[in-house]
Amino acid sequence: MPGHAALSLNRCNLPARVLGSVAFQKAPQWLWLDGVMELHQAFFHSLKPFEKAATRASCFRDYMSSCFLLDHLDQAGLNPDAACARPRADFLRMLRGWMFDADSREAAVLKGWVESRFGLRPGYHLGPVGSYHSDSYRMFQAARAQGLYNTNALEAQLDVLYAWCQYELRRRWPDTLHFSLYRGANGWRQHDVLASLPDNRHILLLNNLNSFSSDKEHADAFGDTLLVTEVPAAKILWFPGLLPGVLPGEKEFLVIGGLYDVQRLLW
Template sequence: MKNKKHGDGGAVGLCDKDPGLCRGDDNPSLPREARLPINRCNLPAVVLGSLTYQRHPSPLLLDGVAELHRDLFRRLGEAGDDAAVRGEVFRDYLTVHFQLEWPEEMGFTGNNKSRARANYARMIRGWSFDADSREGAVLKGWVESRFGLLPRWHGQPLRDTHDDAWLHYMEMRSQGLYGTSALEAQFDLVYTYCQHELARRHSGAGHVTLYRGVNRVADHEILDSREGGRHTILLNNLNSFTCSRDRACEFGDYILTVDMPLTKIFFHCGLLPGVLQGEDEFLAIGGVVDVTLSTI
């Protein structure tokens, strides 16, 4: 929480619940400039980034991950009910599959081995210190690629893909990916593993209540405001929240409360011990959401 700024069948089901959801560019929920027309999961950005999706979430499946990594999920199933064992299975699988401890085996021949050893854990830790860092740019870029949700903030507002702010974000993203072992493919597995674990721990649940300390709601993109501190806002494409209201109070004079679909949780504190330390932090994929603003 430090330095934080800001199959088609599933889509048909959501459109049946809200016929206005699939009107393309006329969709009032997710602005056109906040999304891409294509992505790499089973729902288009205009759907998964909408209010209707927040209220009625359905699984988000990244293209090809389950099929390409059947062996990992077979091993996780065989690991049984011990979350710590499943975590070790996951870590070992990624270490071997991406040759994380042997960069030369992946064809690395350069001198800067620190870049070759950049991995999912280091990227997530880097985010926890500064979401506007190079690591933050890589993670936001992954969300953009996989879910089609464009970042709205990286050190400064991102509104035009031709302006200097956007070019700086892209430069940081490229620098963060250069010389690494398929970092975005590592994130694919982190997200899928997180969803696997959430499904085990929260069977039947669709949402988790999360909090964010802010000094003013105007720091966010407000799409609508109503009585009782209720607002509809457009989140950045990746965001830090906490599951502890008391902890959120440490980061601002006001508290944003949101019912976040579990399917939008990329990572959370405790999923893999040692990756995120403290703050009960959750990394949540963005889009349009209803929130409640309250005082501490």
């Protein structure tokens, strides 16, 4: 893992240089954010009797509403007369913003959350993101701050979303550690290729958050290069059908980045 792509500290059970490595991709472990399961363990224990994913999803929506007062933001301190009141800036708004534009303000919040929790620095946002002292990094941090401003524990909401996604992955596919996913991309030469291997395989340093699809044709529509890789389940923040009825037309998986052994498909 290149040193510039990883922080020395994170809020996860494995350091960034480990969870961001190819070795982790090939032999993953489950990831845990510090204190999240401990804080919300009663909720996750309450899900055990429910066999239907739709029922559990309804419980999750209710829990998020009650835990973060999403339906009673006045009790959470919202001032509707504030110059920049943002009552709808919740975790679902961040997901919708990402699906619309991966360089949006909402996307900056998601990339900043990945950096904070997993220690993987963003490599691209409206252009390549440089070192801490670069203008590009300051612009990224400004977009992230704008996205977080006057919101209600937004990054804590994303913590619970990740824990929920991981719970559902283990519940629905208990024996699955990897998913074969596709990514369409433009400008192959602009990718951060660390090594080239036989059979059109390459070691890529991906952005700290990326969109993938399980549908080859759907992914191919998003670029002139089609990649396929084995994504650890532990690195998935969102998958289609996680919350039935939410973002129903989207087929994207949100995948945490790092180094990946990918195959470039020529077809």
